Amino acid sequence: MPWNNQSGGSGGNGDGSRGPWSRGPSGGAGGGPPDLEDLLRRVQARLRQLMPNGRVTQGTLAGVGLVLVGLWLLSGVYFVTGREQGIVQLFGRVVAHSGQGINYHLPWPIETATVVEVTRENSINVGYQQPTDSSDSQHPLDVPSESLMLTGDENIVDVNFTVFWVVNDASAFLFNVENPDNSPDKTIKAVAESAMREIVGQSQFEAIITQDRALVQQRVRDLMQKTLDLYGSGITITRIQLGNAAAPEDVNDAFRDVQAAIANQEQMRNEAEGYANKIIPEARGRAAQIVQQAEAYRQQAIAEASGEAKQFLSVYQEYKKAPEVTRRRMYLETMTQVLAPMNKIILDDSTGHNVVPYLPLPDLQKHPEAATAQPQSGTSAPGAQVTVGPQP
């Protein structure tokens, strides 16, 4: 029976039919019918080609039919990994959530199964984009239209953040919400932007960029969760990660200048303290020196006075024994010593008046009355007129 062998050839059609089989688990509702009809037509056409006489035996038909039925039944096999959840729908109605491993659903069009990843944490960037491979920048690219927003005190802040989310209810996730462009990311992003702007709009600029970052994250998360729960989205927001929350690029230089000013202030303070720390110890040292010098003077004065007093008293003790003689002796000794090296001019009182103007001593001419007055005033020490010399 040559056609038996040929029927083996019809198995080749199985290759073409594998598409829908393997597509079974993914549950494409629209994918089934055209493929199956197309497949039947192609099988018939192929059989007619193989049988030029156009005759098809019962056995052949039954065999082909059985194979097709078998493959159709097998199309219900699908796999669910540990990170996924399968949803089985019987004529559209959700009838089962399948666990991990190998699973079976009745073949299309009776049942379909959809597999959703449920444990993976997804992330969405808002306000910035990860640089693509083609761009040479390593830094995230800021998206000003998303990242610039008004704060409660009518300033503008630049906020970048990342939303992390997981599917917590696969069937709710699949069926409850229409997502723009069939992308749940877009829904979440819209909610995230709205929530962030609402929270930032209620906060003060300084607080957002400094101490309230954690609070903002928490409030945005809560608000997003509330909104998504209202939508019945089957999504849990696990966390919000606030990346950059700072002054916008346009005013950043001004903000940096404030930081610089703070540093300047610190520097000026340090310099001033350095100055103080230098001059005060120096002054203390100088003060100590002054006091010590004064102390030295005091002790010196006392010591010298004591010495002088002792000297005088010693002389005086001796003097008392013979006052007249001693006094004359001391006078003559002193005069000898004082007058010996001097230029001496001895004038009689009677001629003094006329001679003084001719003295070769210019200095004396300045004090002619002194020279003339001298002889009358015997009180002056031993009759000598002195031109120079300090007061004793």
Next chain:
Amino acid sequence: MNRVMLFLVAVAGVAVVVVASMSSYTINPTEQAIVLQFGAPLAVETEPGLHVMIPWVQTVEYIDKRLLNVEAPPEEVIAQDKKRLVVDSFARWRIVDPIRFYQRAHDKETAIQRLTTILGSSVRGVLGDHVFSAVLSDKRDRLMRDIRDTMNQDTKEFGIYVVDVRIRHADLPQQNTDAIFKRMRQERKREANEFRAEGSEISQRIRARADREVTVLTAEANRESDILHGEGDAEKTRILGDAYGQDPDFFAFYRSMQAYEVALPGNNTSVVLSPNSEFFRYFLQSGGAVPRAPAHARKH
């Protein structure tokens, strides 16, 4: 015979499948169905699964059951206080009365067009009744609810319920943004100047305090020094007074002798002496006639 039977069975089987498929319809969880009898709405079926209908007499129209989305493009809105802001919002809605929706709105695309218009006008209306700062406050939530309620008044006739309205962006127009940037920059500049001025204030204060301390330290040291000098001089005066006080006359003489020795260095000094002076008492006559008593200095 056998083949005829088989053929009949096959025909019957095909007929059953055809009739079954014509008299039944399935509903997915994402949709609901209106059963139309000769085109007129008869019933609404919302339960997902397999349902029965009468072939040819009845047809089924599917209506989305999910929470649907509508977005209003960014639009300039004038708040009550004449401030302008650019608002970009979206609404989430669902079809709650499928028959009314089918009759009035017909399909989703038409409905979304209408909703976009309604959303835009509701946003303008509600925000126009509030001052700009209300958007940047706790009131924002209430504003969004007001927009939603305003929309629902208009969407009720389409069998649509708006679940939620969110203001996505509410920004200022570009020129106002620039003004804010300018103001922020000025504020920062002021802040920076303040810090710098404070810095020099702190610096001057520290320096002045240090200078003061130096002055005080020096003055105190000088005071102590003067006291010590005074003490020294006083002690000196007392000691010498005690000593010289024993014989003031001899002291005057003795001290004068010392002073002459020190005060009159020899070389460049000229002295005019009278032969009548004390020193020359015996110079011309051995009798020692001198007019006056020995001249010892009274001074010093």
